[in-house]
Every structure is written in structure tokens, then in C-alpha cells.
Amino acid sequence: MKRLVVALSAALLLGACGTAPETSAQVSDAKAVVQADGKFNDTDVMYLQMMVAHHEQGLEMVRLAEKTAKRDDVKILARAVDATQSDEVTLMKSWLTQWRKPTTVDHAPSAHADHGGLPATGPEEIEALRKAKGAAFETAFLNLFVAHQHNAVEMTQVEKTGGVNAETKAFADRVHDSRTDQIKQMLTMMNA
Template sequence: MRRLTGFRALAALVVGALALTGCGAAAPGTAPPPVSTVVETNEFNATDVMFLQMAVPHHRSGLEIVRLAKDREVRAEVKTLAAAIEVTQLSEVDSMTKWLADWGKPEVAGDDPQLHAGHGGDHSTSPDAIAELAATGPAEFEKAFLNLLIGHQHNAVEIAKLEKEGGINPQAKDLATRIFDSRTAQISQMLGYIG
């Protein structure tokens, strides 16, 4: 068996990660994933904007979390899940920041702690929690990583619910549905790793 190196190894990792997280090509004998039929528009409301302004920093803190697993001793399936989350969330951030720019809106709403009071509060993972995870020793890291990421992805589900219930922009609502479904599946997968 030939050893994969460089780009081919990365491509194999991403394909495997996408398969594990329910993204990408369908497994043999199953239906392919649906092609998006969302018609893109620039119509949006305050909920669409708030969803994106909450999700962009949330995704970026999620990227900080999953990148901590790259150089740590964790099970292969945990490392693969973290890599898949990174690829997905980078792509989602690109889409969200583009939409906000197209709408003439800033990437973040501001620093007022009361700003998200009407949306169930601030759903972000604190920098202190991420720093604490980064300082966790090897023996405890995987469990601490999974617990923090489960909580983080639960908050993503809560943010997505807001958009699903009150947004009007079709592409933002479609993204919210994909976030809701994928993060719910990831939570279940990670609970299985802990259990």
C-alpha cells in the first residue's frame, strides 16, 4: 500500500471527514445529497443580520477550538471530526461575511452585553474557556475538548433556530437549516465518543 503525502493526504483526510459528518458524496447504494435550490436574493430583515453577526464570531471561536485538536493526542475519529468542522466552518464564514458585505452590514453587531438580550443572550464560547482548554494536559484534553465543543455546537443550534424562526433571506435560512442539522448530528456523534 502506497503512503499518501502532501496534497493527496490532505484530500483523503477531507473526503473522509466529510463522509463522517454527513457532507459530500453519498455512500454507495444511497441517494446523493440534494442540490440546493435556494434562489439567492438580497432581501433580508433584522433577524437575518443578527443571525449572521452572531454566527460569524461564533464560528471563528469554533475554529479556534477545533484547531487545538490538530497537534494533540486524540482518537483518529475525533481528529477527523475536528478537521471536517474546520473545513465546513471556514466555508460558512466566507459565505456569511460576503452576505453581510453585500447588505452593507458590519460583521459584528457591537460589544454591548445587552445587545443579544432579545435573542436569548450571547451564545459565544468565551476566550477564557478556549484558553483553559488549550492549557489542559494530555490525559484530560480529549474529554475537555469534546465537552467544550458539544456546548459550543449546542449554541450554534440555538443561533440557527433564531434564523429559522424569524429570518426571511433564503440563503441565510438555508444555512441556518444546515447548521441546525449538522451541529445536532455532531453533538450526537461527540456524545457517543464520550459515552
């Protein structure tokens, strides 16, 4: 499954930057990738809205790491996450738009009480990360981002147990697996 996601991402990136000629089959495949046809329910919508917000927080953190980190492995991880999550935000918003649903989530804590609340990295934590420098930044980033990606893994359970849209459930599976792998990678990096 991971190879399929990587292959699809590579094909989309190559087609988008003009380095490979676009064929009608590639256009058709790209359209198939971004469609979330079939029935959907409130859980599918809520999951995507929450993940858009979660991803946008993650993007804020990795973009700080791209600029501030000194370690090459941290910078490489940040760039990879930036590329992946930027594409995923576009995909999720396209599905919500296709369903004629808002692409943003209600940030009021009471709006998400039924499913354990909206997992979030607080503004204080991001501000502390902004102020950290050198090795302290990398330690803070890795610790914060492990927790952030753990929240993404937990959020997939909501979709996997309550969602009905096949594409959204498959997306949740991919998020679960890729973020679990990222967490393992970052834990190894923390002990390096």
C-alpha cells in the first residue's frame, strides 16, 4: 500500500512540474485518485475537517524545522512531511468540496466533545518551538512532532470505526501506517 501511495505521489508530482509528458491515462489516474465517490456520512466529513486542521498545524511545525533545524536528517524529514501533508490537505479539501461541505472545522472544544475533542498542538507549544535554537530546537521539534503525529494516528480510529466512505477509510489507513512509521523514525532520531 505504501508503495502505491509513493508511486501515485511521484506520478502526480512529475506530471505537475512538467518533467514528464502527461498522457490521458495519467490524467484519468489522477482524477481517480482525488475522487471520493460513493456515500459518506458525518464521521467522514468530521474526520477530513479535523485532519485538515491537524495537517495545517503540522505544516506550521515542519516549515519551522525546514528553516531552523541544523541536522540534515531533521531537515529531510521536515521537507518530506511538508510535501506529503501539503498534497494530503489538497486531497482532503477536494473531497469536502466535492461533497459540498466546509473545508474548515469548528475549533470550539464543545463541538468535538462526543469524539474526545479536537487533538491539537497548542499555540504555546508552537511558540516555544519558534523560540528554541540549535540542538534545543531539534529536540523540541522531534518531541512535539512525535506527539502531533501520534494524535493523527489516534484520529484515524474515528474514521475507521465510524466512517462509511471507502476512499476516506483507505486514506485513514494510509495516515495510520505512515504516521506510525514516522513516529518510529523520529524516536530513532531522538536517540541518535
